[in-house]
Amino acid sequence: MRILQINTEKTWRGGERQTFYTLRGLVAAGVQVELLCRAGAPLAERVSALPVRVHPVSGQLGALSFLAGCRGRYDVLHAQTAKGQSLAAFTKPAHRTPLVYTRRVDFRPSGLPARIKYRMTNQTVAISQAIADILADFGVPSVPVIPSAVLPTPAGTEPAELEARTRAELDLGDKRILGTIAALVEHKDPLTMVEAVAKLRDLRGDDFAFLHFGDGTLLEQAKTRAETLGLVGTYHFMGFSPQVIDYLRIFRVFVMSSREEGLGSTVLDAFLEGIPVASTEAGGLKELVAGRGLLAPVGDSATLALAMSRLLDETDLRADVVAKARAYVTAHHDLDRLCRQYISLYETLIASRR
Template identity: 45%
Template sequence: MKVLQLNFEKGWRGGERQTLYCMRAFRAAGHDVEVLCRAGAPLEARCKEEGFVTHGVRNVPAQLAYLARAGRHYDIIHAQTANTVTWAVLTKAFHGRPVVFSRRTSFEVEPGDQWKTGAKWRRVDGFVAISEMAAAEPRRLGLQPVIIRSAVEPHAIDHANVDRLVAELGLQGKKVLATSAALIHDKDPLTLIRAVGELARTRRDFVFVHFGAGGDREAQARAEVQALGLQDVYLFAGFRKGVEDFYSIFDVFVMSSIEEALGSSVLDAFLQRVPVVSTDAGGLKESLADGRGVLCPVGDVQALASGMARCLDDAAFRDACTQRAYDYVRSEHDVTEMGRRYLALFERLLAQR
């Protein structure tokens, strides 16, 4: 098969990593795979580094033009984001190819948008949701998505990258707690900062490192750190290439999201046997079920602080939950298996034509 991936995001987050994982899996299985993406974005650079054919364009009209002109040369068009699936179905009259959409969010569709979103989704040939939570809204609108969970790969640690971070942030001799999340409303960084503040009232043997790009809550987050006097405890590390390396020095990984379709960053923690403390938002509740971490109610500062303390201090609990999490991620979130499930869906769609 010849597969075109669509992802036009500006940054590098979980969806972009999953796009690259899909491309690797499809290529490893013997298929041709290319990507239509934003020119100059991290996804384009990463795909070029790995030898993939990339089609970098700068705006929506250029996306539409490429799909209308060249889309018919592919067997499958796989949209990895909500925006790109719009362009894929709008140009379907020109390219005539099966469109597959991977829904990576769990947002409820606004009542006034239901007719429009429902009409778009019904023009998709293969609808995939990455979790039960991501599938809930399309099911409510009468669709039946296939569940194909996001994947994570075993990672070869770049120890030089880790050493540079430790030296830069002064992490020597400290327990390291961390998150990897953009500073946006859905990730609720203010609750996380306040939970770290609660933990810091009883101990100062740790540093909390916040990895991730800025966003609509960045100014408030930085102000909250100042207001709570956490400047030496709560460090903003920004976006870092190779963030997967840093899990090797984490003592606890924390998520404070109020909305999350899956929370793929917790899968890295599972794979590297880092205990996870998380809110029970969306797909995070699925990922951390059955004792694979500490689940807390959304917005509960005290529960997050208590969970972090328990993971730091209770070695038996930490060992048990990380083993369960490791076994789970290796069986349910394997890249090869994810690719196999997508390819099986692609083949079914092509057989129906």
């Protein structure tokens, strides 16, 4: 079978990492797979290490042109993002190829264009039951759930060395380190995170530091709020780091404050690394973290702060949620399992055309 993966994003976030993992797994399974992506994007650079033919385009017009002209070249097109779905759906009269779309966000689609592109999509896949339920309410039938995969990330720097260096650079002393890896954008709700850290300080004083890895449009607003709440020296905005999983390993607690979240792939990393998780119950986070971490209602900074404090202090609770989370992620978020499910789906679509 010949499969074209589509992801034209400029950035490297959860969807791009999952696209890379899918390509890697399909190659290992012997599937002939190619990638349509944005030229110069991090995804294009990382895929260069795989035996995958890459079709780089400079923008959406280039992607539309490629897709409109690819009739007969592929058995299935697989869009890994909403933009990719739109591009492939609206060029379908030209390429006439079965289209799969993996939906990763948990907001409800709306409007006539959305209804049209879902009708043009042969199979929509959700990465969590929360997303599948939203799509069912919108009228998208028979949406299977194929959860995201996670793989161990080799250490670039040994945790003890990185922690010592970070403590020295930020003058942290012996404070316990908590943190998050999240873009500073509206649906990640960084302002609630700042409020929660302020309430955590009110609960326990100045015995911790919080590291926030990521950037985005709300960065300056979040910095201003942190300064107003007196968190200078406690809340550290770390920006983007290519070795972010190395930093995750030095966290005592990993925290998510999202307002909307399809699944939360960095939570899977925390599970795999044995880092306890405190999170809001947005979207797929609720089904992912329930029983394997501590949850707070969306926007509830006080409950999120209490969850962080408990995970810092309660040794038995930490051990329990870490053990359950690691067992779960190993069993349910394996790359081979993900690829077997997608290959079965591709085969069904191909057979239905014969």
